[in-house]
Amino acid sequence: MRKRVVVTGMGVAAPNAHGLDDFEKALREGRSGIRFQPLLEELKFGCQIAGIPENFDEIRKNYFDREKLMSINDNIGYASVSAVDAWTDAGFSIPDSTDDNVDWDTGVIAGSGIGGMDTIAQSVVPMVNEGRVRRLGSRIVEQVMNSGTSARIGGLIGAGNKVTSNSSACSTGNEAVIDALWRIRMGLAKRMIAGGSEGASPYIWGGFDAMRVMCRKFNDNPAAGSRPLSASACGFVPGSGGAMLLLEELETALARGARIYAEIIGGYVNSGGQRMGGSMTAPNPEGVKRCIRAAVADAGIDPGRVDAINGHLTATYADPMEVKNWAEALERTPDNFPYINATKSLIGHCLGAAGAIESVASVLQVYRGFVHPSINSDDVHPDIAPYAAKIPQTCVEFPELKYLAKAGFGFGDVNSCIIFKKWEEE
Amino acid sequence: MDDKKIFEEMVNILKVYTKDTTLLEKATLDTHILNDLKVNSARLVDVIIKCEDVFGISVDDDEADKIRTIGDAVRIVKQKLG
Numbered sequence: 001m002r003k004r005v006v007v008t009g010m011g012v013a014a015p016n017a018h019g020l021d022d023f024e025k026a027l028r029e030g031r032s033g034i035r036f037q038p039l040l041e042e043l044k045f046g047c048q049i050a051g052i053p054e055n056f057d058e059i060r061k062n063y064f065d066r067e068k069l070m071s072i073n074d075n076i077g078y079a080s081v082s083a084v085d086a087w088t089d090a091g092f093s094i095p096d097s098t099d100d101n102v103d104w105d106t107g108v109i110a111g112s113g114i115g116g117m118d119t120i121a122q123s124v125v126p127m128v129n130e131g132r133v134r135r136l137g138s139r140i141v142e143q144v145m146n147s148g149t150s151a152r153i154g155g156l157i158g159a160g161n162k163v164t165s166n167s168s169a170c171s172t173g174n175e176a177v178i179d180a181l182w183r184i185r186m187g188l189a190k191r192m193i194a195g196g197s198e199g200a201s202p203y204i205w206g207g208f209d210a211m212r213v214m215c216r217k218f219n220d221n222p223a224a225g226s227r228p229l230s231a232s233a234c235g236f237v238p239g240s241g242g243a244m245l246l247l248e249e250l251e252t253a254l255a256r257g258a259r260i261y262a263e264i265i266g267g268y269v270n271s272g273g274q275r276m277g278g279s280m281t282a283p284n285p286e287g288v289k290r291c292i293r294a295a296v297a298d299a300g301i302d303p304g305r306v307d308a309i310n311g312h313l314t315a316t317y318a319d320p321m322e323v324k325n326w327a328e329a330l331e332r333t334p335d336n337f338p339y340i341n342a343t344k345s346l347i348g349h350c351l352g353a354a355g356a357i358e359s360v361a362s363v364l365q366v367y368r369g370f371v372h373p374s375i376n377s378d379d380v381h382p383d384i385a386p387y388a389a390k391i392p393q394t395c396v397e398f399p400e401l402k403y404l405a406k407a408g409f410g411f412g413d414v415n416s417c418i419i420f421k422k423w424e425e426e
Numbered sequence: 427m428d429d430k431k432i433f434e435e436m437v438n439i440l441k442v443y444t445k446d447t448t449l450l451e452k453a454t455l456d457t458h459i460l461n462d463l464k465v466n467s468a469r470l471v472d473v474i475i476k477c478e479d480v481f482g483i484s485v486d487d488d489e490a491d492k493i494r495t496i497g498d499a500v501r502i503v504k505q506k507l508g
Binding site for chain 1: 442445468470472475
């Protein structure tokens with residue numbers, strides 16, 4: 001029999017808040033974390049606005065000693081701070097580095113979409129090109145290896161189970177949570193720290209700007225730039241940050257009297273195969289619908305029971321298609337469609353961190369019974385006008401919220417969907 | 427620069443790489459950098475780079491490989507500084 005899995009801890013470093021309390025407040029207020037970035041203007045980006053966690057250099061100094069700080073770049077910093085927050089939020093403590101005990105039952109899946117690009121761009125490339133390889137020192141590899149985030153987190157907590165980093169573009173964070181869900185379900189681990197992170201770097205964002213998929217029309221009004229579901233959406237606003245969720249086997253969570261935020265009852269990942277309208281950059285609608293249906297089937301609920309959707313919804317041309325895919329997959333009409341919102345309207349598109357930060361937003365909404373506003377969508381796209389009433393413009397108190405579906409899609413035509421359920425004492 | 431000054435600079439350099447900095451309070455020329463100070467062996471290359479920057483010298487790989495104790499480092503630095 002498969003193990004049941006619950007969320008008992010969370011940590012988040014988002015462009016609009018650090019920490020759960022402030023993040024919940026930001027979600028409820030519809031607080032934007034999008035700001036003008038002078039560096040992007042200087043570098044002649046079309047999009048000169050972005051979401052970057054504030055005061056993070058100061059924040060991380062409170063978490064790590066000088067020795068560790070020297071090998072923690074943005075990406076690893078966001079991931080590690082979030083992991084420490086999630087771990088302690090769940091009631092555990094960070095062991096001293098001299099503590100020789102290994103926690104064989106705890107693992108880590110911490111992904112990124114792009115990873116340590118800032119370190120590559122600022123250190124590796126110039127120093128290698130200048131013939132100064134020797135001067136790179138010992139701290140480069142651990143910051144640029146794809147598993148740099150999970151490796152750092154694993155060492156912090158002494159994790160002895162599977163410690164790895166996944167990557168599936170903008171589906172990465174969701175995928176990490178789903179992989180962790182399966183590992184615990186199968187009885188291979190009792191606890192998994194799962195999530196994703198992404199650095200804030202023009203070297204990460206440059207390729208997207210060149211593709212003209214980033215927002216270029218709101219450089220003078222940053223907070224209005226990220227406009228999922230809107231008729232005036234003109235591309236995504238880049239974001240950065242990290243989030244981690246501590247997934248735990250229900251039995252051990254109950255045995256230790258842990259606070260349970262939500263149960264994860266379903267999850268699925270697939271790919272549209274870059275066929276049937278899908279491509280490297282566009283989703284095959286059939287793949288999306290299959291993914292959502294499979295997640296709902298895995299959850300063992302009727303699709304009509306989904307109360308709210310936290311969409312992928314990036315503010316590109318794909319948003320209306322996403323809404324229609326949800327409607328078909330969940331067999332819903334505009335009249336009985338669930339609430340739908342886009343956390344990206346507040347924080348931008350945090351790429352490999354998106355699914356993780358938005359999963360934390362999803363769990364908070366389920367736990368506290370609300371649906372956060374999907375800002376900048378008052379001019380709903382005409383293709384989805386009949387759904388306008390289901391897109392909250394202000395925070396909706398929704399204590400009956402029981403089932404929330406969270407999806408993520410990414411380049412490569414990859415899809416992921418998670419079903420969160422409100423935890424109720426049994 | 428005399429031995430004492432070089433030794434003090436070395437201790438200062440090693441502070442960042444020594445988890446328990448109280449170990450440095452009783453450090454001597456015979457203190458073994460890896461065994462006594464528990465410095466991660468991978469970080470020795472960073473210690474050498476820092477030495478080069480602080481003392482304005484260049485330490486080649488063969489010389490670096492011979493550094494085991496703080497005293498070894500002090501001798502090499504002194505020799506380089508002439």
